[in-house]
Amino acid sequence: MLTVESLTLPALREAFAADGYVCGDEIIVPVYVSIALGKPLLVEGQPGVGKTEIAKVLSRVFDAPLVRLQCYEGLDENKALYEWNYQKQLLRIQAWGAGAGRPRDGEAGVGSGSSGRSGDLDGAPGPTAVPAVSDLEAEVFSEEFLLERPLLRALRSRRRAVLLIDEIDRTDDEFEAFLFEILSEFQVTIPELGTVVARHTPMVVLTSNRSRELSDALKRRCLLLYIDFPDAEKELRILRNKVPGLREELARQVVLAVRQVRANERVRKKPSVAESIDWARTLVALNWTELDGEALARTLNVILKHKDDLELYADPAEADALRLAAHGEPPAP
Amino acid sequence: MTGHGRAFGAGPAGSRAVPLIAGRGFEGSLVAFASLLRHLGVGVSTAEVMDAVAALRVVGLSDRAQVKTALQAVLVKDLSDVPLYSALFDAFFVPPEERRRQIARHAQRAAAAREGSDRAAQDLRLGDRPLSLEERHRRTYAGLSEEERQRIRRFLDRAAEDGRRQPSLEAIVDRVVRRYLEDRSPLSAGRPHREPVPLGDESLDACLSEACLTLAEKEEGLRFVDLESVDEAQLPQVEALIRRLSRRLATMLSRRYRLSRRRPAIDIRRTIRKNIGTGGVPFRLSHRSKKVRKPRLLLVNDVSGSMARYAAFVTMFLYGLTGPAGRVEVFIFSEDLERVTDRLTSGSGFRETMRWLMGGTRQWGRGTNLGQALRTLFRDHEELLTPSTVVLVLSDTKTLAVDEAVGRLAEAGSRVRDILWLNPVPAAEWERVPTVAAFRGVARMYECSTVQHLERILHEVMLRGTPGGPLRG
Numbered sequence A: 001m002l003t004v005e006s007l008t009l010p011a012l013r014e015a016f017a018a019d020g021y022v023c024g025d026e027i028i029v030p031v032y033v034s035i036a037l038g039k040p041l042l043v044e045g046q047p048g049v050g051k052t053e054i055a056k057v058l059s060r061v062f063d064a065p066l067v068r069l070q071c072y073e074g075l076d077e078n079k080a081l082y083e084w085n086y087q088k089q090l091l092r093i094q095a096w097g098a099g100a101g102r103p104r105d106g107e108a109g110v111g112s113g114s115s116g117r118s119g120d121l122d123g124a125p126g127p128t129a130v131p132a133v134s135d136l137e138a139e140v141f142s143e144e145f146l147l148e149r150p151l152l153r154a155l156r157s158r159r160r161a162v163l164l165i166d167e168i169d170r171t172d173d174e175f176e177a178f179l180f181e182i183l184s185e186f187q188v189t190i191p192e193l194g195t196v197v198a199r200h201t202p203m204v205v206l207t208s209n210r211s212r213e214l215s216d217a218l219k220r221r222c223l224l225l226y227i228d229f230p231d232a233e234k235e236l237r238i239l240r241n242k243v244p245g246l247r248e249e250l251a252r253q254v255v256l257a258v259r260q261v262r263a264n265e266r267v268r269k270k271p272s273v274a275e276s277i278d279w280a281r282t283l284v285a286l287n288w289t290e291l292d293g294e295a296l297a298r299t300l301n302v303i304l305k306h307k308d309d310l311e312l313y314a315d316p317a318e319a320d321a322l323r324l325a326a327h328g329e330p331p332a333p
Numbered sequence B: 001m002t003g004h005g006r007a008f009g010a011g012p013a014g015s016r017a018v019p020l021i022a023g024r025g026f027e028g029s030l031v032a033f034a035s036l037l038r039h040l041g042v043g044v045s046t047a048e049v050m051d052a053v054a055a056l057r058v059v060g061l062s063d064r065a066q067v068k069t070a071l072q073a074v075l076v077k078d079l080s081d082v083p084l085y086s087a088l089f090d091a092f093f094v095p096p097e098e099r100r101r102q103i104a105r106h107a108q109r110a111a112a113a114r115e116g117s118d119r120a121a122q123d124l125r126l127g128d129r130p131l132s133l134e135e136r137h138r139r140t141y142a143g144l145s146e147e148e149r150q151r152i153r154r155f156l157d158r159a160a161e162d163g164r165r166q167p168s169l170e171a172i173v174d175r176v177v178r179r180y181l182e183d184r185s186p187l188s189a190g191r192p193h194r195e196p197v198p199l200g201d202e203s204l205d206a207c208l209s210e211a212c213l214t215l216a217e218k219e220e221g222l223r224f225v226d227l228e229s230v231d232e233a234q235l236p237q238v239e240a241l242i243r244r245l246s247r248r249l250a251t252m253l254s255r256r257y258r259l260s261r262r263r264p265a266i267d268i269r270r271t272i273r274k275n276i277g278t279g280g281v282p283f284r285l286s287h288r289s290k291k292v293r294k295p296r297l298l299l300v301n302d303v304s305g306s307m308a309r310y311a312a313f314v315t316m317f318l319y320g321l322t323g324p325a326g327r328v329e330v331f332i333f334s335e336d337l338e339r340v341t342d343r344l345t346s347g348s349g350f351r352e353t354m355r356w357l358m359g360g361t362r363q364w365g366r367g368t369n370l371g372q373a374l375r376t377l378f379r380d381h382e383e384l385l386t387p388s389t390v391v392l393v394l395s396d397t398k399t400l401a402v403d404e405a406v407g408r409l410a411e412a413g414s415r416v417r418d419i420l421w422l423n424p425v426p427a428a429e430w431e432r433v434p435t436v437a438a439f440r441g442v443a444r445m446y447e448c449s450t451v452q453h454l455e456r457i458l459h460e461v462m463l464r465g466t467p468g469g470p471l472r473g
């Protein structure tokens, strides 16, 4: 198991390989430097190139808890950092109201506003001491009533966590600015509880599809890793790693076929690596050993998610071109 | 991590090791490197420089590729800066003997430039009096073809003769030549990349100049690549090139339109044509007949199939040119028209739209229909068709409803300043495409499949007002 303190580049390279993540130094080096420097890694690239997977691999090879913050439009601090469990607070207050209102011994004169309210009904002090309002307030804003959200969880994790902030480009500038602060200090102040300082700086991985430009400040805080589309060789290696029982010949056919579909400009939704993997798995599960016409017809829906695309390949000419491409033959004229 | 300390220090002088600047160590070298990056327009903060130092400490210097990757991750946050970073890294981290060669090459180039500029100073005089020009004008002159330089010299000879009779003309000649050279620079001088402003340090300047040269050569190649065949790896470079070219053209534009508001522009071409072309005619200035007004651009992009890529690049260029608030309207069409201006100007929407355009996600499969698209344009956006509008249609002419499209374009033509057709199909093949002939009747058609084409065309449209080339009808 790797540890951050004794990490070396060769060890990290080996661990990634052993975990089945296919990459060269163009990926390993930035990952390594980001961990060594304790800086967040911002991973950019098209869908399916393995951005999210990096965080997952890190969590496995360091045996670190993976804390994932999935970003979406409208994500705010409450959902990302913490919020008070207000239903529970309410219940607690109601309970207090029902059975309390009487100061505990020696606390009569605090003047905390615990003047007689509904609680005075049955006169005598109850068997359990009921807190004064000020204490009640402290209580309902205590640890017990706190709902930890991913960012706080990552900061307070007893073991060093991998914090995955996935698809950051889906949030807005305001959230980004907030995130920037957390990633600068690795601490937050919760007014009622005080300042929480990270026990261990988490390994932070942010991913983005570049659907919008992130702020300069945030980018400067991070190391930037751009992952390109895999070439045929890399995709083949990914399939070998990810799909047990896949025969070499079939793996090649899958890669060639997928590349043909991606290159087809009439296809609406291009399959990504994730779809190649699913396709290969399906073929193996169904015992296909060869991407012939029938195998294609029966399983193409795994990589073609759009109805129009399926219709397109229902055309015998297109299907045949695909079959030929899968076998490494040039399309018929 | 500490184990990595071994790698640096003496650092094996193997070919793959990374040499620092002698005597300056990690920090000194990286501070210098960052200053060069900044000098070339890549923003690098002090914190990032410190991170770079820390990165070198953990990666060591023994593996050049690793160092390059590590520093890039720390210092470069905008993909379109990667080509520049790469060229600068290669030129900066070199052993002393290579640095000496760089300095020698740089000195040689500087000497050649000086020589050119001295010759320019010799040539650019009116009789005995040197014209009042700046160094950049002399550089531009030095970069012109011999033929063009001759033309200017002949012009000056004639002007000198005329000037003896009418001394008041002398001052105007300076202005005319100056303006002519400004018009030619730097585009026509054929240098895609200007020499960097010197820093005053022999060795850093040599390195800068070397990096810019490498970059220019690479870009020079990219200018001529068919945009459809640009692959994913080249995208950032093409994007950077387009950004740079369009920004530069934008600068020229703002100068032009600022000037034209002050005084009637002298039509330098007509002036020279009149005075030199015929020979011996008394020196006269021609003023532009029409007032120069910055045109409003209306771009109509065909996004069916492979056209989507061209659409993305052309749109990118236009936006670099005018800025998001500029006078540009963008439409796309396949089977019908859709206005995308707002998508593009809504801040974050630009990149997304680029991707959306380029991803070819727009596939209706019912066939491209320019006729229908133009019908919609007239119905919903007629107010955009004004005498200051230049319409740019980007399409390979493969469309349904050709007759309707031709008719509507002709009608639009009577309302707008000009209609240009950017066609990615090579001009040599136009003969064989019947629809080309039909549309050439109603629009000026240009071959436009590379950055180079695009730049030329827009340069013409924006700076000359009306482009040359095949006339309508």
Ligand SMILES: Nc1ncnc2c1ncn2[C@@H]1O[C@H](COP(=O)(O)OP(=O)(O)OP(=O)(O)O)[C@@H](O)[C@H]1O
Pocket: A020, A021, A022, A023, A045, A046, A047, A048, A049, A050, A051, A052, A053, A054, A207, A209, A238, A241, A242, A273, A274, A277
């Ligand atoms: N280099 C790789 N080695 C091994 N598996 C990979 C690699 N790249 C991608 N994969 C696999 O492809 C699938 C998609 O990867 P991942 O989810 O990381 O993509 P992503 O870049 O996050 O995409 P998106 O932008 O859609 O979220 C995963 O199953 C992952 O295991």
Ligand SMILES: [Mg+2]
Pocket: A051, A052, A053, A166, A207
């Ligand atoms: Mg992902």
